[in-house]
Amino acid sequence: MFIDFKKELESASKGMIMIHDPKLLIKLIIRMIVRKLKVKHAGMLLFDPQKEHYVLSISRGEAGVKIPQGFTKFTTENPVIKLFSDKRYSHLVGDRNAIVLDDITRMIWGENIIERDANITKLLSGVIEQMEMLNSTACVPAYYQNNLLAILLLGEKYDKSKFEQEELDFFSALASDAAMAIRNAQLFEDLRREADRNRKQYIRTIIVLGSTIEAKDKYTHGHTERVTQYSLAIARKMAADQELEVTDEFFERLYIGALLHDIGKIGIPENILNKNGKLTEEEYAVIKGHPAKGEEIIKPLELHEHCVSGIRHHHERCDGTGYPDGLKGDAIPIVACIIATADAYDAMITDRPYRKALTRETAIDIIKSNTGTQFDPRVVRVFLDLAQRRVI
Amino acid sequence: MFIDFKKELESASKGMIMIHDPKLLIKLIIRMIVRKLKVKHAGMLLFDPQKEHYVLSISRGEAGVKIPQGFTKFTTENPVIKLFSDKRYSHLVGDRNAIVLDDITRMIWGENIIERDANITKLLSGVIEQMEMLNSTACVPAYYQNNLLAILLLGEKYDKSKFEQEELDFFSALASDAAMAIRNAQLFEDLRREADRNRKQYIRTIIVLGSTIEAKDKYTHGHTERVTQYSLAIARKMAADQELEVTDEFFERLYIGALLHDIGKIGIPENILNKNGKLTEEEYAVIKGHPAKGEEIIKPLELHEHCVSGIRHHHERCDGTGYPDGLKGDAIPIVACIIATADAYDAMITDRPYRKALTRETAIDIIKSNTGTQFDPRVVRVFLDLAQRRVI
Numbered sequence A, B: 001m002f003i004d005f006k007k008e009l010e011s012a013s014k015g016m017i018m019i020h021d022p023k024l025l026i027k028l029i030i031r032m033i034v035r036k037l038k039v040k041h042a043g044m045l046l047f048d049p050q051k052e053h054y055v056l057s058i059s060r061g062e063a064g065v066k067i068p069q070g071f072t073k074f075t076t077e078n079p080v081i082k083l084f085s086d087k088r089y090s091h092l093v094g095d096r097n098a099i100v101l102d103d104i105t106r107m108i109w110g111e112n113i114i115e116r117d118a119n120i121t122k123l124l125s126g127v128i129e130q131m132e133m134l135n136s137t138a139c140v141p142a143y144y145q146n147n148l149l150a151i152l153l154l155g156e157k158y159d160k161s162k163f164e165q166e167e168l169d170f171f172s173a174l175a176s177d178a179a180m181a182i183r184n185a186q187l188f189e190d191l192r193r194e195a196d197r198n199r200k201q202y203i204r205t206i207i208v209l210g211s212t213i214e215a216k217d218k219y220t221h222g223h224t225e226r227v228t229q230y231s232l233a234i235a236r237k238m239a240a241d242q243e244l245e246v247t248d249e250f251f252e253r254l255y256i257g258a259l260l261h262d263i264g265k266i267g268i269p270e271n272i273l274n275k276n277g278k279l280t281e282e283e284y285a286v287i288k289g290h291p292a293k294g295e296e297i298i299k300p301l302e303l304h305e306h307c308v309s310g311i312r313h314h315h316e317r318c319d320g321t322g323y324p325d326g327l328k329g330d331a332i333p334i335v336a337c338i339i340a341t342a343d344a345y346d347a348m349i350t351d352r353p354y355r356k357a358l359t360r361e362t363a364i365d366i367i368k369s370n371t372g373t374q375f376d377p378r379v380v381r382v383f384l385d386l387a388q389r390r391v392i
Helices: A002-018 A022-037 A079-085 A087-093 A101-110 A118-133 A165-215 A223-240 A248-259 A263-267 A281-287 A290-301 A305-312 A334-348 A360-369 A377-388 B002-018 B022-037 B079-085 B087-093 B101-110 B118-133 B165-215 B223-240 B248-259 B263-267 B281-287 B290-301 B305-312 B334-348 B360-369 B377-388
Strands: A042-048 A053-058 A138-144 A147-154 B042-048 B053-058 B138-144 B147-154
Touching: A002 A022, A002 A165, A002 B165, A022 A042, A022 A053, A022 A147, A022 A165, A042 A165, A053 A147, A079 A087, A079 A118, A079 A138, A079 A147, A087 A118, A101 A118, A138 A165, A147 A165, A165 A223, A165 A248, A165 A263, A165 B002, A165 B165, A165 B263, A165 B290, A223 A248, A223 A334, A223 A377, A248 A305, A248 A334, A263 A290, A263 B165, A290 A305, A290 B165, A305 A334, A334 A360, A334 A377, A360 A377, B002 B022, B002 B165, B022 B042, B022 B053, B022 B147, B022 B165, B042 B165, B053 B147, B079 B087, B079 B118, B079 B138, B079 B147, B087 B118, B101 B118, B138 B165, B147 B165, B165 B223, B165 B248, B165 B263, B223 B248, B223 B334, B223 B377, B248 B305, B248 B334, B263 B290, B290 B305, B305 B334, B334 B360, B334 B377, B360 B377
Parallel strands: none
Antiparallel strands: A042 A053, A042 A147, A138 A147, B042 B053, B042 B147, B138 B147
């Protein structure tokens, strides 16, 4: 019977390395062991390098063990861990690939009980106590480069037969494969988390960067956030209407472009930016410098061209009379067309130094009547739809 | 002899999964195979999922093969790849775990040559041509979930004996372990790269964020960068003198704190920030608001307290007369003490709206004479040392 499942287990353990979710992997391994080995239950004590203790995962089901609360974590002071990891006790384990309950009992009573260090008797009693609590008949350690990675805990077999040495040798190899696969998955998860954390910090910093302009331009409170929301809503609808083929990357680039569209205003003097009266021609020329200035500011970020075009071209107009490059129609990148519409709309419905806010309806009418000259018709179509449904 | 190295190879392949550098891993595996199998050379065709082709890695040495330039990449059109990956030809491979040169020759001439599809003959001739070019006697495919991950290429054995089926079976298992370990390492490397890229983008964005203030405050051109450099130099020297226990994390936090120390000035009106004459009491009060304002701006970033303290407390003074909290002596975080000294020094040696730059020597004298009242004595000691050596 042993030979039957051996091959099966070996091939099942092959794919372990490709599973990168540690929790799932532990579950799969324990389940596989219980089913194939016909033991009543199995568990694994697995080293957590961050927390420097061993964490217990155990099979559930009727034959499972009830672990007292707070007993899912084992420090290096735990007798079972100590027996396998503390060099002072390595002679007790010797060349055994595993320890079975009977071995320990025999050690306690059989070997040189009189001359023995009292600590050893204490440790061995502790091991028995722990194994009984965990309802385990055998403990199989797994090492990688002399470090104890895990201990596989095996319950009694259903047929109550003893574990043979050949079986224990095999479990030992299996435990070591499993422990390495789990360790691998943990490292993967750590790295995944690091990548996500760094990404989150990056996006947060982009948001803060985009919001700096609001500290300066008192009329733009919340403007950046609203333009970003409108832009994303428009792109989502365009994608839904199959007006635009968009990937997750496109959404992210639009998001970044919208957050930073006005960043160039950081370089415009406040007396021009916040002027109450009509701007002189020179002052207006300075204002018109903000898209190019913005592109210059974000240059060190080496952003994707979609992001950059949202910053540089959000004041272009379909008829080619916009700035800074006087691009016409299709030559204006779609990211810029989307931000341009969202930006113009939000500017109209909020107070500005030189005028009061227009009503929603007036603003929508103005956008409608400037379709094709100022605004991109594909964008306006979606914008009007969203506006009618009060999404914008 | 086969049994001898089998065990050794098995145990050597165990640790593969923990090696996360794909190039190193491939090298190690190929070297191990050449040494243990006593073949003249070995190689591996490994799938590159990004580029969607197979890349050849091969053992060097006298028995190695000279691969013609441009022949290190194999598309799915390559006959060897096609034979093992294209379902139309799977009947040719059948249950064989590997293909040896003799098999192919036999197939071409021996099996139903008349009735056979001409494409098959062409494919098989191509396989022979490729194997001869690669100086390979056997090709062992490795699959994961029905995808061809790799092909292990084996040269002739030194003793010129034929490969036995038992050997080929074993190589097949080994190739599959190796391919999975390599795939795992590749995924690791991808993730590592992603994490690094995200981190780089984060730091770049912090730098851009820190530099925004220079677009506004015309007297601070390069100030942020210099203060950051001085601060890092001081910390490095303090660490070298064992004045300060610093980790890599500490350096990074100091770096971020220094880059952003004046970010709060973004909220101060330009007419106050760039005023030529003496500031009124009210105006000075506004200026003094910049550290707290800075802390507020960077709040969404949830930065480490070291970074935050560099922003909030870089105008505190040892005697407790600084702002915003009037912290005294040891109560001032060391990051803030370092930035405060670097900031004051750079401010003195550059032109300001209200005065010309002081000479280096005067600035150093002023810092010296304000030690213990304004500046932290531990920081000043190191600062003077660096200034004398012209590092600062």
